[in-house]
Amino acid sequence: MTSHHNTQTMKPATAAKKLGVYLEATPAEFQEGVVSRDELNALQADPPEWLRELRRNGPHPRPVVAAKLGVSIAGLARGGVTEPLTTDQIDALKQDVPEWLVKERATQAEVRKEAARLKERDAERAEQGNRPRS
Template sequence: MTSHQTTQTMKPATAAKKLGVYLEATPADFQEGVVSRGELNALQTDPPQWLTDLRRDGPHPRPVVAAKLGVSIAGLARGGVTDALTTEQIDALSQELPSWLRRERATQAEVRKEAARIKEKNAEKIAERAGQARRPRS
């Protein structure tokens, strides 16, 4: 019995997400085909010019826009940003620093601070339990 190894493929939307690019801005042949795991790896290790340009100039998908602005995706929506933005538009927003962006950045900073506090608290509990497990019982 011989085993046939099938090539793993993914939809263009999945590949675009893994590449961190906005699907609608990719070339038509990328949008209309399927992408194999090997092709995705090749795109990541040796990106063609269109991919390099998209990553540099955009338009960028919302997760990338949110990361570049230092806010959450939900924060973008609360700020009224629902479409993909170019690097130029993101830079302009960073320069303008509208009130919603300042507010969302502050919210994001609080979320990160709380996550760090919880992580530290959990690490202390784990260390405490490990210390109790080593002590002989009387």
């Protein structure tokens, strides 16, 4: 008896998210089809020109914009950035550094600092044999 192998597929939105690109900026054939795990792996291993161009110049999805600016996605929204940005637009924000960006970067730094403190605290408790508390 032979086993039947189903190919795992995903929606274009999921594939775009995994590739770190803005779905609406991808070619129509990518948006309209389904993407197999093998196709996704091939796109990651040897990206076609359209994918390299999107990664280089955008428009970039919010998670990528937030990472490039050093803020959270919520921080982008608080700063009024709700649409995807191109690399040039991101670079302009980095040059101009509006007040909201300074504030959100400071907030993000505090969040990271607190997360590191909690991780260290929990590691110390684990060493002492105590269970971490929420």
